Amino acid sequence: MPGFKGMAVPGPTNLPFRIRQAMDVALEDHRAPDFPQFTLPLFADLKKVFKTDTGRVFLFPGSGTGGWEAAIANTLSPGDKVLGSVFGQFSLLWVDLCQRFGLDVDAIDVEWGKGVPLDQYRARLEADKRHAIKAVLVTQNETATGVTSDVAGVRRILDDLGHPALLFVDGVSSIASIDFRMDEWGVDVAVAGSQKGFMLPTGLAIVCVSEKALEAGKAARLPRCFFDFRDMVKANDQGYFPYTPAATLLRGLRASVDMLLEEGLENVFARHRRLAGAVRAAVDAWGLRNCAKSPEWFSDTVTAIVVPDGFDAGDVIRIAYSRYELSLGAGLNKVAGKVFRIGHLGWLNELMVLQALGGAELAMRDAGIPFQPGAGVGAAVMHLSQTGEAMRIAAE
Ligand SMILES: Cc1ncc(COP(=O)(O)O)c(C=O)c1O
Incomplete structure (x- = not known):
């Protein structure tokens, strides 16, 4: 039938013409001397989207699932205890990924249609006097059921109890669309993908990482290579990447971030x-x-x-x-x-x-x-x- 097709799935989302045009460029040399003039301001502006001064944003070729893996593999060791909750397909898959990495996941089963159970998180964390729980998972927006959870509420619990666990947030269908505050909420790893609020094609895992998470990474023993934050830090500091970046998508991302900040x-x-x-x-x-x-x-x-x-x-x-x-x-x-x-x-x-x-x-x-x-x-x-x-x- 003639006319536009309707796209009302929760990602991939509609691709703005401005972003499409920004990506209509010849393939470029990602080792060129002037490449950092493009990448360094992009990294800086992405921090505004995550509302962070102290964190840093990594751009991996991948999707949201890769972002989950990056969060886990860079910060934890085999057998580490993780607290999570399952109330939809995506919170379920993140827990599954943790289990496949050999982590000891306490996954609270929640009725689908509700979100992160703050009272149960508090009870589990309060009982954990020896701080065995190393990370807490929050799916900020469960895309399968249309449920948004209270990330700030989880941070308050951790602070009230003085619990040092890392706070990981899946913001794949929330970041750049609904309120998210990396620094204020003390988030340690926030995961986003390119194909939702960022209005791009699929192909990037956009991951924001706190200084605390980078520090935890020094002792972490899970195997990591492609998603290694340390390789990214070294190359990104110079405006480059440890391997071939998805440069065309990065051009689109530049337009996306401009659009978000202009609006x-x-x-x-x-x-x-x-x-x-x-x-x-x-x-x-x-x-x-x-x-x-x-x-x-x-x-x-x-x-x-x-x-x-x-x-x-x-x-x-x-x-x-x-x-x-x-x-x-x-x-x-x-x-x-x-x-x-x-x-x-x-x-x-x-x-x-x-x-x-x-x-x-x-x-x-x-x-x-x-x-x-x-x-x-x-x-x-x-x-x-x-x-x-x-x-x-x-x-x-
Ligand atoms: C909340 C949430 N987390 C994670 C994912 C997985 O992301 P991807 O499909 O980009 O790997 C999705 C995908 O829709 C999602 O909605």
């Missing part, structure tokens, strides 16, 4: 919050349920929508794609068939959100799910028009 991070976050509010208003108006159990967990980057009993969310996704060329996010693992997801992050505006909601309505109607056609789109229009007015008044 202003707080405005980026407010835009995501407002667009997410429109999607949530639509879900309510359809009479459907958000997979995230209560507002404290609602994600501003992705909403997982539970279809009524007796219906298969997979049908909605298949119909949306085959009849209307709209990609919706699939339900993964425990929520397969039960939810479809609307990604609302990255390069996105009101009309793109309405396109996704309209497409979801078409597909749900064809799948036989009962709801009042137009109800969700109408509720989203009301939300956007009311909040748009409020934003305009605030700006005047």
